[in-house]
Amino acid sequence: MNKVLLIIQREYITRVRKKAFIVMIFVVPLLILGMGAVIKMVASNAEEPDSASVIKVKDESGLFAGKLHNGKKIQFLPTTQSLPEIKKELINDENLLALVIPKNFNSKDSIQILSKKKPGFALTAGIEKQMNAIVVNDGMIKNHIDTAVLHSIKSDISLNAIEVTEKGDNKSNIGANIAVSIACAILIYLSLFIYGAQVMRGVIEEKTSRIIEVIISSVKPFQLMLGKIIGVGLVGLTQFGAWIILSIISTKIAGQTVGSTPGGMMNALAVLQTIHFGKILVCFLFYFLTGYLLYSAIFAAVGSAVDSETETQQFMFPITLPLLFTYILSVSVLFQAPNSALAVWLSIIPFTAPVAMMVRLPFDPPVWQLALSMVLMVAGFLFTTYVAARIYRVGVLMYGKKASFKELSKWFFYKE
Amino acid sequence: MLSIRNIVKQYAGHKALSDVSLEVERGQVYGLLGPNGAGKTSLIRIINQITAPDSGEVYFDGQKLNQSHIERIGYLPEERGLYKKMEIGEQMIYLARLKGLSRADATARLKHWFAKLEMETWWKKKIEELSKGMQQKAQFVATVLHEPDLIILDEPFSGFDPVNAEIIKNEILELNEKGATILFSTHRMESVEELCDAIALINKSHKILDGKVKAIRHSYTSETYLVEYTGAKIHFSDTAPFSVLSETEGDDNSHNIKLKLHQGNSANDVLHYLLPQTRINMLQEVIPSMHEIFIQKVKQTGHE
Numbered sequence: 001m002n003k004v005l006l007i008i009q010r011e012y013i014t015r016v017r018k019k020a021f022i023v024m025i026f027v028v029p030l031l032i033l034g035m036g037a038v039i040k041m042v043a044s045n046a047e048e049p050d051s052a053s054v055i056k057v058k059d060e061s062g063l064f065a066g067k068l069h070n071g072k073k074i075q076f077l078p079t080t081q082s083l084p085e086i087k088k089e090l091i092n093d094e095n096l097l098a099l100v101i102p103k104n105f106n107s108k109d110s111i112q113i114l115s116k117k118k119p120g121f122a123l124t125a126g127i128e129k130q131m132n133a134i135v136v137n138d139g140m141i142k143n144h145i146d147t148a149v150l151h152s153i154k155s156d157i158s159l160n161a162i163e164v165t166e167k168g169d170n171k172s173n174i175g176a177n178i179a180v181s182i183a184c185a186i187l188i189y190l191s192l193f194i195y196g197a198q199v200m201r202g203v204i205e206e207k208t209s210r211i212i213e214v215i216i217s218s219v220k221p222f223q224l225m226l227g228k229i230i231g232v233g234l235v236g237l238t239q240f241g242a243w244i245i246l247s248i249i250s251t252k253i254a255g256q257t258v259g260s261t262p263g264g265m266m267n268a269l270a271v272l273q274t275i276h277f278g279k280i281l282v283c284f285l286f287y288f289l290t291g292y293l294l295y296s297a298i299f300a301a302v303g304s305a306v307d308s309e310t311e312t313q314q315f316m317f318p319i320t321l322p323l324l325f326t327y328i329l330s331v332s333v334l335f336q337a338p339n340s341a342l343a344v345w346l347s348i349i350p351f352t353a354p355v356a357m358m359v360r361l362p363f364d365p366p367v368w369q370l371a372l373s374m375v376l377m378v379a380g381f382l383f384t385t386y387v388a389a390r391i392y393r394v395g396v397l398m399y400g401k402k403a404s405f406k407e408l409s410k411w412f413f414y415k416e
Numbered sequence: 417m418l419s420i421r422n423i424v425k426q427y428a429g430h431k432a433l434s435d436v437s438l439e440v441e442r443g444q445v446y447g448l449l450g451p452n453g454a455g456k457t458s459l460i461r462i463i464n465q466i467t468a469p470d471s472g473e474v475y476f477d478g479q480k481l482n483q484s485h486i487e488r489i490g491y492l493p494e495e496r497g498l499y500k501k502m503e504i505g506e507q508m509i510y511l512a513r514l515k516g517l518s519r520a521d522a523t524a525r526l527k528h529w530f531a532k533l534e535m536e537t538w539w540k541k542k543i544e545e546l547s548k549g550m551q552q553k554a555q556f557v558a559t560v561l562h563e564p565d566l567i568i569l570d571e572p573f574s575g576f577d578p579v580n581a582e583i584i585k586n587e588i589l590e591l592n593e594k595g596a597t598i599l600f601s602t603h604r605m606e607s608v609e610e611l612c613d614a615i616a617l618i619n620k621s622h623k624i625l626d627g628k629v630k631a632i633r634h635s636y637t638s639e640t641y642l643v644e645y646t647g648a649k650i651h652f653s654d655t656a657p658f659s660v661l662s663e664t665e666g667d668d669n670s671h672n673i674k675l676k677l678h679q680g681n682s683a684n685d686v687l688h689y690l691l692p693q694t695r696i697n698m699l700q701e702v703i704p705s706m707h708e709i710f711i712q713k714v715k716q717t718g719h720e
Contacts, residue, residue, distance in 0.1 A: 210497025
């Protein structure tokens with residue numbers, strides 16, 4: 001057992017020390033943070049153009065006079081200049097626009113906005129919104145509709161989902177829960193392949209560098225395989241751990257700097273509180289670990305059977321197919337029908353469960369299904385590890401033999 | 417030290433070892449000889465517990481071979497290899513620790529070996545930065561770092577330049593003098609006579625010959641002698657106790673003859689016959705080299 005620890009240590013340390021690993025730890029949260037910032041910027045840009053604009057309003061209808069409100073960067077100026085005069089001014093000033101409203105503006109294209117540069121969508125949309133409101137308001141007054149009454153009967157419904165459980169009502173935000181568990185499913189899907197492939201590459205490296213024979217004269221092939229799988233798995237957990245810690249720190253910092261909008265933050269916090277983090281985190285760790293153990297054993301067996309990474313293709317496809325299939329279904333179909341027969345089966349079969357069950361999680365699958373799925377996951381990884389170990393012990397000593405599935409099954413039945 | 421009894425190993429389609437038995441005594445340098453593909457590596461892998469025999473047993477120091485013996489064996493495989501991207505010092509310590517050494521012991525011994533083989537500057541280097549010969553030297557150190565009782569070397573001299581091969585050869589002999597038993601395989605005969613105390617010859621999965629080198633060579637003598645004399649050329653009569661196989665004339669009036677004794681005669685009879693006739697410089701029994709025995713034996717048993 002001591003030797004397995006040594007192997008785990010080596011596998012872990014050599015990987016964690018790599019520059020790529022350290023860079024990844026910092027790059028991914030920065031990327032997420034950066035994306036958040038970009039989204040925020042785009043969102044705030046939608047309300048206001050980037051530079052201050054002056055809009056000359058030539059209103060022949062007289063309907064809008066004095067009713068257009070200036071924004072932070074938009075200023076409306078009524079004008080009586082003639083069109084050619086306005087156009088001359090527009091050519092000289094980039095930040096000047098002109099809104100031309102004819103006497104009869106009911107037809108669609110009759111109102112024009114003129115400028116040297118094409119005006120931004122946010123700007124035109126803002127003006128359109130204001131003008132529509134003015135016209136509607138005007139129409140109501142003309143038709144003797146009391147706007148005060150109308151405002152009072154205006155409806156703004158948003159559904160408040162309450163789960164009724166034995167412990168009492170539970171306010172939850174299904175959308176946020178779905179988002180988090182789908183994100184977890186995607187993370188599991190990606191990490192199974194990323195770390196599984198790392199195990200495979202490690203095995204191939206040992207085989208091609210021929211150090212394998214030195215090592216298995218010291219330890220049993222199974223010990224080496226186990227040490228490698230656990231070592232790489234710990235690298236994965238370290239990576240996740242670092243991301244979680246960095247994310248918490250960076251959102252705290254971000255929260256302090258954006259403290260000026262307490263309303264928005266409170267809202268986000270309220271949503272966050274409705275997410276069942278405990279349950280999702282426990283399931284995430286469980287399905288990541290068991291899924292990883294299940295797949296990495298297979299990856300290790302594949303690595304042992306080939307002489308180079310290019311030869312892995314023929315094995316990779318059938319291995320990755322179930323998970324890929326589930327992944328595609330997950331992000332499209334599964335979360336819309338979380339209790340369908342397909343979803344239930346996929347979340348119970350060990351090869352697809354890590355992704356499928358994560359997606360079903362916010363819809364509270366029956367406890368027996370969750371339990372069955374978890375028991376089968378454990379049984380599944382024990383089974384694949386057993387099969388993989390038998391192939392692995394033969395494969396690592398086979399050089400230059402082109403392995404097929406038939407060949408692999410033969411190796412499985414070899415005696416020691 | 418090592419007793420191999422009736423080992424059979426079959427791979428899909430071909431037999432690697434059929435009923436091979438041999439005894440390696442403590443302190444011996446034991447050569448495992450045979451052409452490529454004879455089954456040497458298969459046997460070595462079984463001794464290292466990398467594979468298990470289909471039948472037969474291996475005894476190590478009187479005990480049936482088991483996991484606890486791994487730490488007492490050092491193994492240099494024919495296919496050399498180390499982690500390319502790992503620093504050498506770290507890698508050597510890792511490999512030694514896998515053999516049960518503590519970190520402190522491994523570090524101390526490694527420093528000693530690096531100094532001895534003039535490798536001090538390699539500690540922080542990666543394997544891929546070294547030449548092939550240097551890699552082999554490093555791997556040799558890795559093999560013996562845990563001071564094994566039995567050192568198994570598969571084709572140890574392949575890949576070394578003559579200078580390094582000499583260094584390694586001397587290191588092997590030095591380890592042997594300190595008490596280590598050496599088992600090495602080779603298909604090159606030059607090294608056998610000066611290194612080995614005993615050998616086994618394996619061909620086509622069968623052991624066809626084994627024993628102490630001297631004994632084997634003597635058992636292959638064919639009553640043949642080499643004689644050098646100075647003086648006038650002798651014409652041998654029928655009364656000579658031998659027949660002449662070949663005759664050559666050397667410088668300074670010297671002659672070399674190769675002769676085969678007639679049945680019932682000895683070297684003394686040859687001297688008796690020659691002494692009155694000429695001045696004898698040398699009389700030497702012709703003992704076949706291991707190389708000759710090897711070729712002869714392999715040819716006898718068939719070598720495709």
